[in-house]
Amino acid sequence: MTKTSPEAVTAWARLMRVSRQLVERTEDALKANGLPSLAWYDVLHELAEAGEGGLRPFELIDRVLLAQYSVSRLLARLEADGLIEKLPVSDDGRGQTVRITPGGREMRRRIWAIYGASIAELMGDRLSAQELKTLAGLLGRLRAPPAND
Amino acid sequence: MTKTSPEAVTAWARLMRVSRQLVERTEDALKANGLPSLAWYDVLHELAEAGEGGLRPFELIDRVLLAQYSVSRLLARLEADGLIEKLPVSDDGRGQTVRITPGGREMRRRIWAIYGASIAELMGDRLSAQELKTLAGLLGRLRAPPAND
């Protein structure tokens, strides 16, 4: 590992600050519209992508980057709101399959109306398509390597 | 506001995911070394920059991007640990000035040993100086405009 460069520190600081600001603004917009948080969207999005087959909670964990207990509780809330349903899985008595309900799809749409607009406003309107690609490319190079533990 | 472009969505997703991963990895490294979180570092850093004059809590709020009550509680903990001291401010009986102590400076150094190494590993080693500058520049364009409220 090389020494911490000023360029790395500046880029880091910007990344930390900007990501927090963007999340905060978006969460505020959702809240102002009486909608649940981004975490709910993420789960509903993954489940919508997964289709009728649904997903196992442990599959959701890597996709949404949350702790096991967070997913467990989030799913309990989503179920209580009728946005998802839990199904027993035949070949593994420990587990369950989680599937999005029509109500869940509707909620996902409603969140996206605000979330998508927020992305357009906060990113799309500030950088060109080319710049966005460059940004995504650079960020992609920062993705975590497999945790060595 | 224009329509949400695929490029904007991809860049957004990367930004969200990468920033969370980097924070998580760094927080884990700090925890593994028995050190307090990044929020503590941020406050200690700002106070160290501010020098002997210290800062008012409300000044700290914009700098570290935390809620008023978060700063209030964070400062209480830092004071309890002897890392900062609160001084009454002569011309405003409501307020106080917060100043870093020698112990606070020492703690800042110890956190930086890990934090700086984390930045070097996670950013410095993955992108060139030129790429880091490009990244910082693009992120800078995403900084929040003054909240319109």
Added chain:
DNA sequence: TCTATATAGATGCAAATGCATTTATACGGA
């Protein structure tokens, strides 16, 4: 001067989170 309003900072309480552990089932080997 007196009153109304604004600002600085702290805090009570409910909800959310993190950690460790628990429960239940699966699997691999003696």
Added chain:
DNA sequence: TCCGTATAAATGCATTTGCATCTATATAGA
């Protein structure tokens, strides 16, 4: 088959957070 270990998911409990409010002082205006 039985036992030890691994994995899926939930949960008890302590800590932390968010929201709203509170206290105290300042400031502007009648």
